[in-house]
Amino acid sequence: MTTAAVASSFPCTAGRDRDGWSNAALLTALGVPEETVMADYLAGNTYRAG
Numbered sequence: 553m554t555t556a557a558v559a560s561s562f563p564c565t566a567g568r569d570r571d572g573w574s575n576a577a578l579l580t581a582l583g584v585p586e587e588t589v590m591a592d593y594l595a596g597n598t599y600r601a602g
Contacts, residue, residue: 572596 572593579589
């Protein structure tokens with residue numbers, strides 16, 4: 553079995569909470585550690601501030 557890094561993007565300007573929740577659910581289902589999922593979700597606060 554091989555593993556590869558894959559990036560994904562959910563472009564949305566009005567549905568941050570819906571997209572963020574679905575992304576967090578997907579990452580959790582894939583076995584990503586909770587700390588990483590939370591950091592990813594909260595990163596939206598930094599990048600939306602501008």
